[in-house]
Amino acid sequence: MDKLVIIPTYNEKENIEKIIRKVFSLPGAYHILIVDDGSPDGTATIVKTLQKEFSDSLHIMERQGKLGLGTAYIAGFKWALARSYEYIFEMDADFSHNPDDLNRLYEACTTTADVVVGSRYTKGGRVVNWPWDRIFISKGGAMYTRMITWMPVHDPTAGFICYRRKVLSTIPLDEVHFVGYAFQIEMKYRAWKLGFKIGEVPITFQDRKEGVSKMSGNIIKEAMYGVWKMRKF
Numbered sequence: 001m002d003k004l005v006i007i008p009t010y011n012e013k014e015n016i017e018k019i020i021r022k023v024f025s026l027p028g029a030y031h032i033l034i035v036d037d038g039s040p041d042g043t044a045t046i047v048k049t050l051q052k053e054f055s056d057s058l059h060i061m062e063r064q065g066k067l068g069l070g071t072a073y074i075a076g077f078k079w080a081l082a083r084s085y086e087y088i089f090e091m092d093a094d095f096s097h098n099p100d101d102l103n104r105l106y107e108a109c110t111t112t113a114d115v116v117v118g119s120r121y122t123k124g125g126r127v128v129n130w131p132w133d134r135i136f137i138s139k140g141g142a143m144y145t146r147m148i149t150w151m152p153v154h155d156p157t158a159g160f161i162c163y164r165r166k167v168l169s170t171i172p173l174d175e176v177h178f179v180g181y182a183f184q185i186e187m188k189y190r191a192w193k194l195g196f197k198i199g200e201v202p203i204t205f206q207d208r209k210e211g212v213s214k215m216s217g218n219i220i221k222e223a224m225y226g227v228w229k230m231r232k233f
Helices: 016-025 045-051 069-081 099-111 133-149 165-170 181-193 217-230
Strands: 004-008 029-038 056-063 086-092 115-118 126-128 161-164 197-201 202-207
Touching: 004 016, 004 045, 004 069, 016 029, 016 045, 016 099, 029 045, 029 069, 045 056, 056 069, 069 086, 069 165, 069 181, 086 099, 086 165, 099 115, 099 161, 099 197, 115 181, 133 181, 161 165, 161 181, 181 197
Parallel strands: 004 029, 004 086, 029 056, 115 197, 126 202
Antiparallel strands: 086 161, 115 161
16 A cells, blocks of 8 residues: 555546546556545545445545645645555546556656656657647746746646655645645645655646636636745745
């Protein structure tokens, strides 16, 4: 019991059972923690039904209201640290992150780095089925972040990540400021500033086929202004 995949959810009824079954079909004995922000579509009910089948390895944390991606992961990290997990993953519920890549992230995290990013923009990575404006914003945001922070990560906003336990236990989680894509940048930046090694493995990122994207203008603005604030950490 050393690997935990944290999956935040809000209205993911179309995807949640499929993503859970896919992760559990992989070799490696992964556990899953779903952090659900009060999904009105019944996502949590589907998870709790599946817990009867996967009683020892499927867990759920239910929160009241849509509290944000960053706070969902922080809650999940604290849950994992209170237990015996050594490798903690972030992954989306909508199959934009291919669960088959979990083993590649795990292998890299056990051999070459303390934090491993599933990267769209390192050599060999790519994006499929995204509109040009989303690609432009995402790639531009990655370049912008690297210019300001000097952090050596090609895909700083990526949300497909494996952390060693020691990284999350060293980062002061209660001091993490941001909740959207800036949260993803901040976690990597804090790890890097603390001296942890960040690695990247190329992935193919595919836009969701079912459900609704949670991207918003406020999330983009938070990331743009947030990177300047991070330089003070």
